[in-house]
Amino acid sequence: MTRSHKLLRVLFAVLTIACMIGIFLFSCENADNSSETSGSVAEALLNIFRPGFRDLPESEKEAIISGLQHFVRKTAHFTAYMTMCFFASLTVGKRRPLSRGSAGIVAFCFLYACSDEIHQYFVPGRACMFRDILLDTAGGTVGILITMLLWAIISLITKKRTASS
Numbered sequence: 001m002t003r004s005h006k007l008l009r010v011l012f013a014v015l016t017i018a019c020m021i022g023i024f025l026f027s028c029e030n031a032d033n034s035s036e037t038s039g040s041v042a043e044a045l046l047n048i049f050r051p052g053f054r055d056l057p058e059s060e061k062e063a064i065i066s067g068l069q070h071f072v073r074k075t076a077h078f079t080a081y082m083t084m085c086f087f088a089s090l091t092v093g094k095r096r097p098l099s100r101g102s103a104g105i106v107a108f109c110f111l112y113a114c115s116d117e118i119h120q121y122f123v124p125g126r127a128c129m130f131r132d133i134l135l136d137t138a139g140g141t142v143g144i145l146i147t148m149l150l151w152a153i154i155s156l157i158t159k160k161r162t163a164s165s
Helices: 003-028 031-049 058-092 100-121 130-164
Strands: none
Touching: 003 058, 003 100, 031 058, 058 100, 058 130, 100 130
16 A cells, blocks of 8 residues: 555545544534524525525524424434545445445444434433434445445546556
8 A cells, every 4th residue: 555545544534533523513412502503504505495585484484494404404414424434435445345344334334323322312302313323324325335436436437547548
């Protein structure tokens, strides 16, 4: 392994840890703060993607935001774990999809999701939900699959360049 490959793996490990810290910090938010965060994200999305949203009466805006908050929270779960496992997968390096390395990353994702949900159980107003563990693990698996796709594309490009040289 070259020095640049080792440095990239260290960078990806640091990014994996940064994602873990981010997930932990979001899980520390009590229910009110978590709702405020997801409500702010929902409102920002509605302001961008729903024409005339800003002109609606406040009560109507609040009802729409409230309806969107669940989707925002679950999407955040999925995306955070997808990103974490994307970087974890890059840290482990190129391998086959059905390998010990890939299984290890899925197990790591599942166990971190379990620990995160247990942590949330002790945060006021939050809950420990097995379906969130499954959602997090699904997001992590998608992150791994994205790295596999990325490596396949890079391999194809590299082979084409080598063949044309």
